[in-house]
Amino acid sequence: MSVRNAILSFLAQRPRHGYELRNAFEALVGGEDTWGVKPAQIYTTLTRLEEAGLICQESVEQDGGPEKRIYALTESGLLELQAWFGSGVESEHQRDEFFVKLMLSLSTEGVSPYRVIHTQRGLLYQELHDLTTRRSRSNPKTELAQILLFDKTIMHLEADLRWLDMVEARLDEIQRQPLPEPESKPRGRPKKS
Amino acid sequence: MSVRNAILSFLAQRPRHGYELRNAFEALVGGEDTWGVKPAQIYTTLTRLEEAGLICQESVEQDGGPEKRIYALTESGLLELQAWFGSGVESEHQRDEFFVKLMLSLSTEGVSPYRVIHTQRGLLYQELHDLTTRRSRSNPKTELAQILLFDKTIMHLEADLRWLDMVEARLDEIQRQPLPEPESKPRGRPKKS
DNA sequence: TAAATATAAACCAAGTTACTAGTTTTGTCA
DNA sequence: TGACAAAACTAGTAACTTGGTTTATATTTA
Incomplete structure (x- = not known):
């Protein structure tokens, strides 16, 4: 687009x-x-x-x-x-790939959600480091726009990292909740009940 | 994916x-x-x-x-x-549609960048409101995961709003900087130097 | 007939891989 | 010095991949 x-x-x-x-x-x-x-x-x-x-x-x-x-x-x-x-740019509401991966890791045996979080945190820190480096190399006299774009991405990465900590702290709690697994419903129009 | x-x-x-x-x-x-x-x-x-x-x-x-x-x-x-x-989910680094729109609005006549920012802020507040409403309607005893997903999106929206304020405050400065018209690269085989 | 399960065919939009082909400049060697 | 290869830029095409939508379908059951 x-x-x-x-x-x-x-x-x-x-x-x-x-x-x-x-x-x-x-x-x-x-x-x-x-x-x-x-x-x-x-x-x-x-x-x-x-x-x-x-x-x-x-x-x-x-x-x-x-x-x-x-x-x-x-x-x-x-x-x-x-x-x-004249119109606004809509955010990709709720379509978060990492969230899906984390949820799936909870219900897939042989995969540790803590490990998934750990890996993701590593990647985020890496990206954050790269961006801050590149940001600091930019010239604010001539590349202000670029710097502001860096800032936006950095703010998002920082939010992701904070969120990751939050989720990790409550992971046990999430895991104790019933997994949202729907059983196959019977065919046909549902009974009025 | x-x-x-x-x-x-x-x-x-x-x-x-x-x-x-x-x-x-x-x-x-x-x-x-x-x-x-x-x-x-x-x-x-x-x-x-x-x-x-x-x-x-x-x-x-x-x-x-x-x-x-x-x-x-x-x-x-x-x-x-x-x-x-085993791998991390890479963020859509730097591919920000709103940033592109804002930059273009600076070099397109008949379009006010302040208006573009204003419109975007309106949309973000709208989305933020919708999400907080839906979040508050969720049950933390059974839908904790959903709530955390709401939190993630909300954190991103808040970051976007803060960034928007930041950019608006420095818009004049950006506008005074030379527009990045494409510099034509030197043709031919590069000098050995 | 209304509402649900269950699937298939055709299409669309964004973006990528891999390619062709000419132009301009520089480096080098006989 | 002249020929020429090397390296990069200019300009574009064809075929394909990917994620997703539109639309159409047949079947079951209240």
Whole structure:
């Protein structure tokens, strides 16, 4: 979704071709190691946007080298973009992979939930360390936006670590509660009872 | 990925058929409004897992009604599952849609970044309110796991809100910094230096 | 007929792997 | 000095994977 809308937004500034869009995006998010977007993704997204009528091919340059398909925003593309800016970004509510893993580890024999937590904590600390290092290497005079993005991720990692401690402390309690295992219900409309 | 691995984990307990797996998953994550998984996703995932050789059809029950394809875990499926439990869940590092939107709003005319922040804050407060309500309606004697999952999401939302304030306070500063227009890299073979 | 179990086929959107092919610059060697 | 290979950039295509949705189905039972 981000890449898609970013393309629309760049094309709202002026018509561009695929490679130009890729560079613009990478510059915006902070380069390869932050959000490396592969060239192919730009082009597949462009064709999908064109199919949807949100952009159109304006012209094809060919100054000696390979072709440059120049895309431009259509009216409906502009509307879509404005709708995006006007709406909020919903969080991935409750779809937490680690939570699922932890719950499953409680009901799977041969797997220790404490070990699962331990492993996860190790990974989180690792990621936290990497990010703080990279954050401290950034220049606040020119890369403030990047630093703020680092801060956001760091805050999330710290929250995850606090949560992990919380869960670990109450794991016995969770384990004592009945596991939510539904038995297969009988076929057909349920009895009125 | 979660659904996929959850299926493997359920099949590790005992062989089951599609609908049974769906019920097990919904019971685990807490029902429709938390993580509604459509039946079709279970079946598509099952066929993909079978193609990958991680599960196999053990038998087909047919007690009068429609067939029930019973799936079982294979050895390589068990290995895969253990690998999953043994590894950590990596966070979606730095791929933040709202950050992209905010940055784009700075360089798109006709869009106010303050408005974008305002809208997002409204949505976050809304989500926070909904979650705290639902959390308070849960029973800690029987749904402790669910409550902890609510807590995790709530902690993330709170972090997002704090971050939003932080960013808003420094928005002028960000705006004064040069927009990261893509720097064109030097072409050709790099100098030996 | 209403409501539930149980499954299948077709499709979709985001993103990846692997590839082609030309361009520009630098390094090196005969 | 001239030829040429090496390395990186520019620009794009095709095929595939993955996670998920839409829609349609048949069956059972109150």
